[in-house]
Amino acid sequence: MSEKKIKDGPGIIFLVGFMGCGKTTLGRKLANRLGYAFMDLDHILEAQEGMTIAEYFAKHGEDAFRKLESEVLKQTQYPEHAVVSTGGGLPCFFDHMDWMNAHGKTIYIKLSPKTLASRLENEKEERPLLRQHHGEALVTFIADKLTEREPFYSRATVIADGLSLTAEKVEELLRIKAI
Numbered sequence: 001m002s003e004k005k006i007k008d009g010p011g012i013i014f015l016v017g018f019m020g021c022g023k024t025t026l027g028r029k030l031a032n033r034l035g036y037a038f039m040d041l042d043h044i045l046e047a048q049e050g051m052t053i054a055e056y057f058a059k060h061g062e063d064a065f066r067k068l069e070s071e072v073l074k075q076t077q078y079p080e081h082a083v084v085s086t087g088g089g090l091p092c093f094f095d096h097m098d099w100m101n102a103h104g105k106t107i108y109i110k111l112s113p114k115t116l117a118s119r120l121e122n123e124k125e126e127r128p129l130l131r132q133h134h135g136e137a138l139v140t141f142i143a144d145k146l147t148e149r150e151p152f153y154s155r156a157t158v159i160a161d162g163l164s165l166t167a168e169k170v171e172e173l174l175r176i177k178a179i
């Protein structure tokens with residue numbers, strides 16, 4: 001495994017962006033390509049709590065969830081090399097963008113509200129913030145939330161067009177940035 005790793009590479013790569021932009025899907029492929037460990041903070045939180053995020057929201061509410069995801073971000077033991085998929089809202093709370101930029105590199109997977117909505121329309125059940133929005137109202141909800149969140153996501157080391165993004169392309173972007 002180690003000979004596959006990018007020598008002096010970025011160490012930890014945090015993938016950030018709105019729900020549905022592909023952090024989990026691409027993260028797995030990128031980790032595999034680079035020979036890095038793959039970690040998904042939403043999955044770590046669910047395993048730790050023994051319930052889904054939707055169940056956690058229903059039981060404890062969003063404020064408790066935000067505190068818990070902060071603990072998960074900061075208390076997880078990361079290996080030397082890892083691709084870490086984050087929760088969609090995580091970069092926008094507390095000092096998380098600063099923390100991730102200090103502990104590794106961040107990549108913002110950027111997509112339009114329309115594309116995000118088309119990916120998420122049939123996957124809303126596991127995403128408590130989206131459940132009550134449908135069709136055009138889902139696009140509008142995402143557009144408004146994205147406007148709120150964009151200033152945080154945009155502080156990423158690399159901003160990548162999610163439409164054409166592949167693991168190969170991310171690797172290339174990392175090399176171009178010499179990180």
Ligand SMILES: Nc1ncnc2c1ncn2[C@@H]1O[C@H](COP(=O)(O)OP(=O)(O)OP(=O)(O)O)[C@@H](O)[C@H]1O
Nearest residue numbers: 018019020021022023024025026042087088119127
């Ligand atoms: N490049 C892609 N092209 C088309 N569909 C994709 C692509 N990447 C992911 N998807 C699909 O979009 C949906 C959401 O992907 P994924 O779960 O990886 O997003 P996420 O960013 O991890 O979302 P969340 O923040 O909610 O965890 C899934 O159905 C996935 O198959």
Ligand SMILES: O=C(O)C1=C[C@@H](O)[C@@H](O)[C@H](O)C1
Nearest residue numbers: 019042053087088089127128
């Ligand atoms: O965008 C968000 O606020 C969220 C995204 C998901 O990854 C989960 O972390 C949760 O559903 C909240």
Ligand SMILES: [Mg+2]
Nearest residue numbers: 023024042085
């Ligand atoms: Mg995910």
